[in-house]
Amino acid sequence: MEIKLTTGSSLEIEESNYKFDARVPDGPLEKRWKNKKDQLELIAPPNRRNFRVIVVGTGLAGASAAATLGQLGYRVTVFCYQDSPRRAHSIAAQGGINAAKNYQNDNDSTWRLFYETIKGGDYRARESNVYRLAELSVNIIDQAVAQGVPFARDYAGYLDNRSFGGVRVARTFYAKGQTGQQLLLGAYQALMRQVDKGNVTIYPRHEMLDVVLIDGKARGVVVRDLVTGEIKSFAAEAVILATGGYSNVYYLSTNAKGSNATAIWRAHKKGAAFANPCFTQIHPTCIPPSGEYQSKLTLMSESLRNDGRIWVPKKKGDKRNPKEIPENERDYYLERIYPAYGNLVPRDIASRAAKRMCDAGYGVGPNGIGVYLDFSDAIKRLGKEVIEARYGNLFDMYEKITGDSPWEVPMKIYPAPHYTMGGLWVDYHLMSTIPGLFVIGEANFSDHGANRLGASALMQCLADGYFIIPNTIADYLAPMLTEKKVDTDHPEFKKSIENVKSTIDRLLSTKGKYSVDHYHRTLGKIMWDKCGMSRNAKGLSEAIEEIKGLREEYWNEVKVPGDNNELNQSLEKAMRVADFMELAELMCIDALAREESCGGHFREEFATPEGEALRNDEKFSFVSCWFWNGEVGKWAFAKEDLVFEFVKPTVRSYK
Amino acid sequence: MKLKLKIWRQKNSSSPGQFVDYTVDNISPDMSFLEMLDVLNERLIEEGKDPVAFDHDCREGICGTCGMMINGVAHGPLPGTTTCQLHMRHFKDGDTIVIEPFRADTFPVIKDLIVNRNAFDRIIKAGGYISVNTGSAPEANSTRVAKSIADTAFEAAACIGCGACVAQCPNASASLFVAAKIAHLNILPHGQPERRQRTIQMINQMIEEGFGSCSNFRECEAVCPKEISVDFIAFLNKEFIKSIWK
Numbered sequence A: 001m002e003i004k005l006t007t008g009s010s011l012e013i014e015e016s017n018y019k020f021d022a023r024v025p026d027g028p029l030e031k032r033w034k035n036k037k038d039q040l041e042l043i044a045p046p047n048r049r050n051f052r053v054i055v056v057g058t059g060l061a062g063a064s065a066a067a068t069l070g071q072l073g074y075r076v077t078v079f080c081y082q083d084s085p086r087r088a089h090s091i092a093a094q095g096g097i098n099a100a101k102n103y104q105n106d107n108d109s110t111w112r113l114f115y116e117t118i119k120g121g122d123y124r125a126r127e128s129n130v131y132r133l134a135e136l137s138v139n140i141i142d143q144a145v146a147q148g149v150p151f152a153r154d155y156a157g158y159l160d161n162r163s164f165g166g167v168r169v170a171r172t173f174y175a176k177g178q179t180g181q182q183l184l185l186g187a188y189q190a191l192m193r194q195v196d197k198g199n200v201t202i203y204p205r206h207e208m209l210d211v212v213l214i215d216g217k218a219r220g221v222v223v224r225d226l227v228t229g230e231i232k233s234f235a236a237e238a239v240i241l242a243t244g245g246y247s248n249v250y251y252l253s254t255n256a257k258g259s260n261a262t263a264i265w266r267a268h269k270k271g272a273a274f275a276n277p278c279f280t281q282i283h284p285t286c287i288p289p290s291g292e293y294q295s296k297l298t299l300m301s302e303s304l305r306n307d308g309r310i311w312v313p314k315k316k317g318d319k320r321n322p323k324e325i326p327e328n329e330r331d332y333y334l335e336r337i338y339p340a341y342g343n344l345v346p347r348d349i350a351s352r353a354a355k356r357m358c359d360a361g362y363g364v365g366p367n368g369i370g371v372y373l374d375f376s377d378a379i380k381r382l383g384k385e386v387i388e389a390r391y392g393n394l395f396d397m398y399e400k401i402t403g404d405s406p407w408e409v410p411m412k413i414y415p416a417p418h419y420t421m422g423g424l425w426v427d428y429h430l431m432s433t434i435p436g437l438f439v440i441g442e443a444n445f446s447d448h449g450a451n452r453l454g455a456s457a458l459m460q461c462l463a464d465g466y467f468i469i470p471n472t473i474a475d476y477l478a479p480m481l482t483e484k485k486v487d488t489d490h491p492e493f494k495k496s497i498e499n500v501k502s503t504i505d506r507l508l509s510t511k512g513k514y515s516v517d518h519y520h521r522t523l524g525k526i527m528w529d530k531c532g533m534s535r536n537a538k539g540l541s542e543a544i545e546e547i548k549g550l551r552e553e554y555w556n557e558v559k560v561p562g563d564n565n566e567l568n569q570s571l572e573k574a575m576r577v578a579d580f581m582e583l584a585e586l587m588c589i590d591a592l593a594r595e596e597s598c599g600g601h602f603r604e605e606f607a608t609p610e611g612e613a614l615r616n617d618e619k620f621s622f623v624s625c626w627f628w629n630g631e632v633g634k635w636a637f638a639k640e641d642l643v644f645e646f647v648k649p650t651v652r653s654y655k
Numbered sequence B: 001m002k003l004k005l006k007i008w009r010q011k012n013s014s015s016p017g018q019f020v021d022y023t024v025d026n027i028s029p030d031m032s033f034l035e036m037l038d039v040l041n042e043r044l045i046e047e048g049k050d051p052v053a054f055d056h057d058c059r060e061g062i063c064g065t066c067g068m069m070i071n072g073v074a075h076g077p078l079p080g081t082t083t084c085q086l087h088m089r090h091f092k093d094g095d096t097i098v099i100e101p102f103r104a105d106t107f108p109v110i111k112d113l114i115v116n117r118n119a120f121d122r123i124i125k126a127g128g129y130i131s132v133n134t135g136s137a138p139e140a141n142s143t144r145v146a147k148s149i150a151d152t153a154f155e156a157a158a159c160i161g162c163g164a165c166v167a168q169c170p171n172a173s174a175s176l177f178v179a180a181k182i183a184h185l186n187i188l189p190h191g192q193p194e195r196r197q198r199t200i201q202m203i204n205q206m207i208e209e210g211f212g213s214c215s216n217f218r219e220c221e222a223v224c225p226k227e228i229s230v231d232f233i234a235f236l237n238k239e240f241i242k243s244i245w246k
């Protein structure tokens, strides 16, 4: 196919005839996972020691997978770039985790969680995967509570719940504003228990830089020891990537500074299809940037929308102190436009509404990029104590960053890149298009379609890690029991090490003018302006050209001080940014090719007269999959068609 | 703002280090402390010099990666705040700021401001968990936990493992870190079966790692970014006595 750019040139995209077999079982939806499990191969406990499994990443997905695989008796090797597995970015999740327990008796069910996730994702996810996720959600809570995760409880000692955007039941479990931390500590502790038992070996401060394929199968990884710079390789019978999302392609995002796409990108370049790269989530409630030096954006949990009310002044450019703006001169625009869900509309809807308000001149704060999130009514209604218990630590965090107290003045918030629904394509077994390469957690594309509902990422990571991968990986490994094991003497390992070293040498020897951060910021700005909250053909076409130019300049002008044989943070960043520069181009191409608006992907050309997303199910009810074709800019495209057997895609309305 | 910085520079664990003076200009009060260091580093890189290495990741006060001594205080002057959440509005134009790595024999310096805190992972590995295999957990609401117990467990579990308590303690004791984890797990009903063994194993590991003992200076509590209370250390001591007498 040919994609015309508005800049005059056009992109020649090869159409691949790759046939995706998602290995989805058939039968009634609620029996599918059970049926699948009954059919999966098993490995007898004493034989599991024969299998080496590599897990890259120790967030909720990686830690839960590695702990469980260790417990089952596999020999597990784990890598993370932080100094301790406990610091993976899952730690920063604030608001909560969903589960269809129906503890509140508000008529919740597996079906509802499934249905809301499919609808919330704007009908761009696989029904069977999502149903399984909803089913497993309840086991996650049991597991976490048994590990000692201190979820919030009511006065009778039972688990408490709250509500999140896009749903009308209270099914979110939480531990103040530190749910991710508490869940991750549970998984990390389970992991350390397996280390103690000798089933798992952990390499912190190691960054994966390549996956090694032998005869088409994933057989190991090449990593860089971030302290000594040594390039090492590890062989295994299967590799699991649990390396998180790629929101840092925007430079400013809510992700940790080290969050990167390198692991999945290198796997992509080795043959793993990248699915829906343009599906990114812009979170509505973040602290607006304050200056050029800004290094990251801080999320204010979505749970704040349970009690906070979002508004802007009715008068454009109203610079009055918010407290002096009387009630009838405030526009509570979410409550006005979406009365059924009000302040709890899904994220994509809330973000775009905020952008529309600010673009139209109603924004608040020094540069007009912000809307108010106001707690004064809630404080009046519920009292300070209740609000303190629910959001105290979030209020403190806000005050630390901005110097303003939300007890005194409304918070100012603005959307920021937060989560990436896109990722490596996986089948129902969570295996990528490379046999033996599994991808779990945010790094895969699976369950959230074009938009993720709040509190569903933690659920997916832990479903993948605790309950899915341990079963499906056995099915892959079982037939390999008598096979001869490979080791790192294999020439493919040598080749991969040479490649990695030559990239490092090239970056170190460029000795150009500008720092890596300079390029990362420039890339981020292009992406935010042209492939961010709303997109159009003109912007995307320009972005593609600009990224190409920037990439060329990067490889000629970047300045990476120091050398390889030491702890070198500039070099670490330089490699990550090099990968972001390629991924960014693919995101723009994907966004340009998808001529519809769905979920977080909003194309201005495809909108209703009121400015809401206009999906095109006839033409775009598929997963866009991209294969690396030897060179950046030359991808091959294939699709996995989405079939809806149980829900009927409708216009997603929250009015 | 214009500031003078005295920063500890050390190439690696085997070379000696020394303070180096820098000045930074045009620092906005809204910048975070780490953003101020970013500004310095960007300039050093453009001048062809080696930037200052420091650990950081989430930059929102929760991952526990960041941490340095700022004018002799772990995480700097603001109570209950990690280095990454400290903002420049708490400094004055013309200030001199002394920046060093966390100092403790158990936390060897890797480079500049980066130290090795793996000893903490080894303490957790020694018993800082509740043994429950994936799949064998009972229905979550089958055990009720009094709200007050759950809340106390949460307060203890809020520890981010940053190591500031060790760095500030004159004895380089890890008591606050260890106490927080033992309290979290030992007071929950789910943690009872392993209570004694957990206490003994974690304390033994703490001693084996070479962390000092607690002499009630309470400096740990003062710098802890999560404001973990030293009451937990009292709890730890009781747990230890109960464990060995049993």
Ligand SMILES: Cc1cc2nc3c(=O)[nH]c(=O)nc-3n(C[C@H](O)[C@H](O)[C@H](O)COP(=O)(O)OP(=O)(O)OC[C@H]3O[C@@H](n4cnc5c(N)ncnc54)[C@H](O)[C@@H]3O)c2cc1C
Residues within 6 Å of the ligand: A056, A057, A058, A059, A060, A061, A062, A079, A080, A081, A082, A085, A087, A088, A089, A090, A091, A092, A093, A094, A095, A096, A097, A179, A180, A206, A207, A208, A209, A242, A243, A244, A245, A254, A255, A256, A259, A260, A262, A263, A299, A418, A419, A440, A441, A442, A443, A454, A455, A456, A457, A458, A459, A461
């Ligand atoms: C601020 C914030 C708040 C959030 N709040 C919520 C919430 O309330 N509820 C919810 O459901 N979701 C929330 N999310 C989303 C959710 O936290 C993430 O999607 C999820 O935690 C991702 O987990 P993960 O295990 O896939 O990856 P991560 O936790 O990001 O872990 C990635 C791991 O991979 C390692 N790694 C990465 N690259 C490499 C490499 N090249 N080599 C070696 N190791 C590597 C890292 O060291 C790390 O261990 C939030 C996200 C953010 C950013």
Ligand code: SF4
Residues within 6 Å of the ligand: B158, B159, B160, B161, B162, B163, B164, B165, B166, B176, B177, B180, B220, B223, B224, B225, B226, B227, B228
């Ligand atoms: S107790 Fe406080 S200072 Fe010590 S590691 Fe935990 S959070 Fe850091």
Ligand code: FES
Residues within 6 Å of the ligand: B055, B056, B057, B058, B059, B060, B061, B062, B063, B064, B065, B066, B067, B082, B083, B084, B085
């Ligand atoms: S960088 Fe995570 S706590 Fe400071």
